[in-house]
Amino acid sequence: MTTRTTPDAPGPHRLDPQTGTAFELRAGQVLRVVDPMGEQVSDLTAFSRDDPREWLSSGRSIDYADTISLTAGHVLYSNRSRPMFTIVSDDVGRHDFLYTPCSPETFKIIYNHEGEHPSCFGNLAEHLGRFGIAPDAIPTTFNIFMNVSVAPDGRLRIDPPASKPGDAIELRAEMDLIVGLTACSAELSNNGSFKPIDFEIRPPREGCDLGLM
Structure with a gap:
């Protein structure tokens, strides 16, 4: 297993x-x-490689799936209503597409934390910057394994992720993409501790096509 950020x-x-x-x-x-x-x-975002003004859209994806519980078989859409990813397998079935990536302001406003604190937004901005993507262009992320529930009064609750060691999700790219990915930095999202995230880029699957929903 290699350890690197690029x-x-x-x-x-x-x-x-x-x-x-x-x-x-x-x-x-x-x-x-x-x-x-x-x-x-793990926070995930993506942009069209051909035109980074096209980005992964929480709103479009939830609209077209008619659910906030996106899992295997669902499509994640761009702001231009074009498929960006299809979820081809999912061990957990519980992810979030409502919360924005944690930022330095998150830790000041929600955690009352003063001083420096790593954040998903900061990590995404740093690494996406080499592709010419500005911080203000980073949208709401698809928060893999994040366990969020909605109460009858509309309030959101963040519970510990349901993922167990070795659980995975696989997403097929439906266009050429620039992808940002993190190991999340927010204590509440990760049940109070910070751990690594593994990832792999696999070649196209032969004879496996779920089709677009």
Whole structure:
């Protein structure tokens, strides 16, 4: 298992706790994200490689799936209503597409934390910057393994991730993408501790096509 933040090969790769990376993913390739120790969130975002003004959209994806519980068989759409990913397998079935990536302001406003604190937004901004993507362009992330429930009064509750050691999700790229990925830095999202995230870029699957929902 290699440890790096800028993958230069299919993998596997490991993101150390509270770190991130960015890389290109070609149409048809499958991104496999693994929680090696359990109860660790990974924030995912993506942009069209051909035009980074097209980005992964929480609103469009939830609209077209008619659910906030996105899992195997669902499509994640861009702000231009084009498929970006299809979820081809999912061991956990519990992820979040409501919360934005944690930022330095998150820790000041929610955690009353003063001083420096690693954040998913900071990690994404750093690594996506080398692709010319500005911080203000980073949208709401698909928060892999994050366990969020909605109460009848609309309040959100963050519970420990349901992921166990070795649980994974696989997402097939439906266009050429620039992808940002993190090992989340927010205490509440990860049941109070920070752990690594593993990922791998796999070639297109032969004879496996779920179709677009």
